[in-house]
Structure formats: C-alpha cells, structure tokens
Amino acid sequence: MTGTPDETPTNSFVPGGNRRHRKARVSRIGARRSLVLAMAVPVASATLAGTSAFAADGSTGADSTAQGVTAGRTGTLDADDAQLVKSLNERIADKRLGSDVSGVVLDGDSDATLWDHNGSTALMPASNAKLATATTALTLMGPNHRFTTKVVYGNGTLTLVGGGDRTLTSAGLAEMTKAAVAGLKAAGRTDVKVRVDDSLFAEPSLANGWNQGYYPTEVTPVRSLVVDGAAVEDTSIDAGKVFAKQLTAAGITVDGEVGRATASRSDVPVAQHTSAPLSDIVKQMLKTSDNNIAETLLRMAAVTTGKPATFEGGVELVRQVLSSYGVSLDNFELHDGSGLSRADRIPAATLAQLLDRITEAPALSSILDGLPIAGEAGSSLGPEWGRFDDAHSKCAVGKVHAKTGTLTGAVALSGVTRTEDGEWRIFSFIENNSTAAPAAIKDAMDGLAATVNGCWA
Structure with a gap:
C-alpha cells in the first residue's frame, strides 16, 4: 500500500489533462484509507463510528421535485441551465427509455443539483457499479499498488x-x-x-x-x-x-x-x-468494462484489509469507503464488483455524487482517465458499439466522458462533460425494463448526455 498526498489542491483533475477551479476542500485520501482500514476491524469500528473529519461535505443533491428541478433552485437558474432543464424534462420522456428511468445532473463547480428526475429511485446500475469498485480499490490500495x-x-x-x-x-x-x-x-x-x-x-x-x-x-x-x-x-x-x-x-x-x-x-x-500500477489496471477495467478485473479488484480490496476475499467481504468495504467520502447509501444495494448482478440497485443520485467526489480526489484521477470517451474506438463508447452516432448525439463526440452499463433490461450512462462556456457537468442516467431495442435505448441515452453537454440544445 502506497502513500498519497494529504491535501487536495484547489485545482482538481478533470478529463483531458486539464484542471478546473474548485472550491478549496480537504480530501486527505491517505487518512481516509487509514480510517476505512481501521473501520474494517470490528474492535476499531466502534471507536471510529462517529468520525467524519475525512468525509467530503454533505451536499448530496438528492432532494428534488417531481418537475425535475431541485427544490429551491428554480429561481436561480441562468438561461443556459433553464434550457437544460427544459430539454431534459422533455427528452427523459422519450418512449425508448420506458417509464423506469432516472437521472441527475450536478454543477461540477458548486456541487448543486441542476436537474433531478427520480434520482433517489433504486435501479439496476449494470456496469456503472464498477465506479464504486474502482473507488474502493484505489482508496484502500493506492494508485501505485502492484500485484x-x-x-x-x-x-x-x-x-x-x-x-x-x-x-x-x-x-x-x-x-x-x-x-x-x-x-x-x-x-x-x-x-x-x-x-x-x-x-x-x-x-x-x-x-x-x-x-x-x-x-x-x-x-x-x-x-x-x-x-x-x-x-x-x-x-x-x-x-x-x-x-x-x-x-x-x-x-x-x-x-x-x-x-x-x-x-x-x-x-x-x-x-x-x-x-502495472493499479491506476493503469483501473483505467483498463473502465475503458473496456472488464467484468473479470472488477471482480478481482473487489477481492483484492478485501485481502488488503484482512477480510474474506468473497463477494460479501468486498461489498462491505465498498459501503465503508463510499460512506467515508460522504456518498449517500440510501437505497444502495450491491452484491458484486462488476454490476452483473440483477439484484444490484444504485440510485442515479448516488452515482452522480460519487463522480463528484472522484473529481475532487487526486488519488482517484485514474477513474476519470479511464472513463470511455464518446466516439473513442476500443472503448465501450466506441463507434463499433454504435454510440454517439445519430443526428442528435454525434455533436458530443469527444466531449462526453462516461461509464457505460448494459444488461438485459438495464442501460446506464454516468460521467462528466464540459459545456461550450467551460462549465463542468456531472450526470447519471439509468433506465430499467424498457421494451425498446437496446440500440435505440442507447441512442436515447446518448442524446441525454449530449443535452447535458449543451451541443444538442
């Protein structure tokens, strides 16, 4: 296990090697890892149960109105954000997405929720669960760890x-x-x-x-x-x-x-x-959505803490790590590291919140590096998978960085994108049980991401 910086710089990592200004926030990833390791030991967990010094701030963006705009923010939206909300409210009703669909969009700089549609609803996340697995592995073992x-x-x-x-x-x-x-x-x-x-x-x-x-x-x-x-x-x-x-x-x-x-x-x-370093392995796992790497990392996280190298041992650590970052576990249910389980349930609000925390932690930057990029050949958002190739979404090629998720009856897309005016947006969309063809569902989902980017106004 390797050490990491104790302080999160004011400028945090973003895709493409650029950095964006964020409000100053202490991350203390190394201390957080020590805390979670201690929590994994039953005797220590009682002592640390009330510790919150290393958790991120409490803004969750989980509260929303049925209209899709966070309560209390309607009057503060600028023209672009108001158009974003209007467009998303219309496009989330796309018949291709079915009725079991949720989504959340956060302002990347303020952490405020710009839009929320059933964001706290627990749905099958498919491979979006790998974001939680990657976060847990990097937090407990460090990005420079080698096997x-x-x-x-x-x-x-x-x-x-x-x-x-x-x-x-x-x-x-x-x-x-x-x-x-x-x-x-x-x-x-x-x-x-x-x-x-x-x-x-x-x-x-x-x-x-x-x-x-x-x-x-x-x-x-x-x-x-x-x-x-x-x-x-x-x-x-x-x-x-x-x-x-x-x-x-x-x-x-x-x-x-x-x-x-x-x-x-x-x-x-x-x-x-x-x-290779764990950071490289995480990038490989996310780019290609490798189920086997994800399940192996879940077990190695358990090995690191002396827990049984099982599904249950790994998932217990995922919950502890996400909690240490201040990520809500309301309606959160996980049974594996890959998201293959049809019993997994993660709200879109939780995934968006997790991505927000990831953008603020340098030790987790390989997760952002590993997010597939719209139109990137060889990744799960590549043209060989028919992603971002229709009239509405192709404008977002190269602009959306997101983790895909696909199971029979479940499609998810969670990631980050930068608007033309330089604003960063964090988003998560999940649909379950649509009867449309998988390719049609993905086209609709890509359109939502293009809407968040703003290229499809």
Whole structure:
C-alpha cells in the first residue's frame, strides 16, 4: 500500500489533462484509507463510528421535485441551465427509455443539483457499479499498488502462486519461467512437478443475482491466478498448464499433470512478476468494462484489509469507503464488483455524487482517465458499439466522458462533460425494463448526455 498526498489542491483533475477551479476542500485520501482500514476491524469500528473529519461535505443533491428541478433552485437558474432543464424534462420522456428511468445532473463547480428526475429511485446500475469498485480499490490500495505473482520451489515441485493480477500475460509468465529454469539447471535438475496455488481467494461462487450461464463468457469463476485473461472455468489450472508448456519448451521435464496445492512456508522463492500500477489496471477495467478485473479488484480490496476475499467481504468495504467520502447509501444495494448482478440497485443520485467526489480526489484521477470517451474506438463508447452516432448525439463526440452499463433490461450512462462556456457537468442516467431495442435505448441515452453537454440544445 502506497502513500498519497494529504491535501487536495484547489485545482482538481478533470478529463483531458486539464484542471478546473474548485472550491478549496480537504480530501486527505491517505487518512481516509487509514480510517476505512481501521473501520474494517470490528474492535476499531466502534471507536471510529462517529468520525467524519475525512468525509467530503454533505451536499448530496438528492432532494428534488417531481418537475425535475431541485427544490429551491428554480429561481436561480441562468438561461443556459433553464434550457437544460427544459430539454431534459422533455427528452427523459422519450418512449425508448420506458417509464423506469432516472437521472441527475450536478454543477461540477458548486456541487448543486441542476436537474433531478427520480434520482433517489433504486435501479439496476449494470456496469456503472464498477465506479464504486474502482473507488474502493484505489482508496484502500493506492494508485501505485502492484500485484505480485510468484514461483516458489520445494520438494521437487515448482508452485505458481496467484497474487490477484488479472492482467498477467504469457510473456510476463515467460520471464518467471526463464528464472525458474536457470535455477533448476544450476541445481542440476531437469525434471519437476508443477502446482498452482490460488488460495488467496475463497472458492469461486456465484453472487446473488448471477446465474451459472455467466461462466465463462461474461465472467470467469473468480480466482487469484490467470494468464492472458483466459475465458475458461479454471483459470488457475490453465495458467499452470501454460507454465508447464513453457518449462517443457525450455528443456525441463514436467512430471505428471498440473495440480492445485498450497505453497509451503519453507518453499524457496524462485521468481516473481509485478503488474502495472493499479491506476493503469483501473483505467483498463473502465475503458473496456472488464467484468473479470472488477471482480478481482473487489477481492483484492478485501485481502488488503484482512477480510474474506468473497463477494460479501468486498461489498462491505465498498459501503465503508463510499460512506467515508460522504456518498449517500440510501437505497444502495450491491452484491458484486462488476454490476452483473440483477439484484444490484444504485440510485442515479448516488452515482452522480460519487463522480463528484472522484473529481475532487487526486488519488482517484485514474477513474476519470479511464472513463470511455464518446466516439473513442476500443472503448465501450466506441463507434463499433454504435454510440454517439445519430443526428442528435454525434455533436458530443469527444466531449462526453462516461461509464457505460448494459444488461438485459438495464442501460446506464454516468460521467462528466464540459459545456461550450467551460462549465463542468456531472450526470447519471439509468433506465430499467424498457421494451425498446437496446440500440435505440442507447441512442436515447446518448442524446441525454449530449443535452447535458449543451451541443444538442
């Protein structure tokens, strides 16, 4: 776990490498991490239950009127904001979005709620849940944290030990293989058994709201060892087989089949590989909406605090971390790290509030860096997915940075955008149960984001 600055500068990070002026606010991310870690220990939690010194301010933007404008703000809207509210009130009624739809728009500088339509309603967030997972992982482990995969030797056996690196490649494994082979040959050995140790995580299980059909296409059973992101039922054994094949190619005889075993404390370290920094992994996870990385990060957050590396252990920490930022957990229900669970429920107001906190914390800047950009090829908002390509939304290409979310019966889009006059807007839109075609729903959702940007007035 690495240290981070204690003070949030007055100018906070925004997409594109620019910085915008925000009111001065003390973030103390390092202190917050210590607080959450302490809260994870039952004995300490009672002592810290009343601590709020490291929470962000209490502005939530959760209170709203049925007309879509925050109570008390109608008379203070300037002409552009008044037009924004009028347009959103009309466009949220688009039949493509159905009747179970919610949205919130915040002023990025004042944190004031400009528009709220059913913002406190709990809906399936789909992959927008990854914003909470990323925030938790970065807060508890730090953006510079790296995951380590090891090879150890004992009693004629090489054991590949998983360390939660979901991004390990066969090339990275080959570096460890080379070191292991050199050690074996120096010791005069030309044969060895191969075992894998993935005991860092609890046995794979299905989250509430998942079904067996998710494996292994949507997500693989969550294990602490994988190579090349293999979409297989047992990623650990698969990694061991890749390792064994590399050993064989280097002239080492592998005795028997690859099996599973827990490394002994007496085993001798032979080689290790460290991942890219967590900040880079978070960006990769968000750009492509990678379910497997999200579930692995949820468990590694639990490992960091000594909690069970399970869905439940990780989700408990998500709640603690979000609370430490002052994010409302009203109507918040989470069962996994990826948002695949159909039992997940997060209000749009909570997601908008979380994004607001993210813009104010330098340690979380990789989340903003990782938000897909409208029209960005290779991301979940790329043209290959038909995003921001119709007459109303294409004006927002390159201007909207947002996390996508898609499940059967759920589409979400939450992010940030800058208007032509330089004003930053934070938004979250979620719809559930629309009967329109998914592509049509996404076009309507992209139109809402273009409306927030102001390019579609």
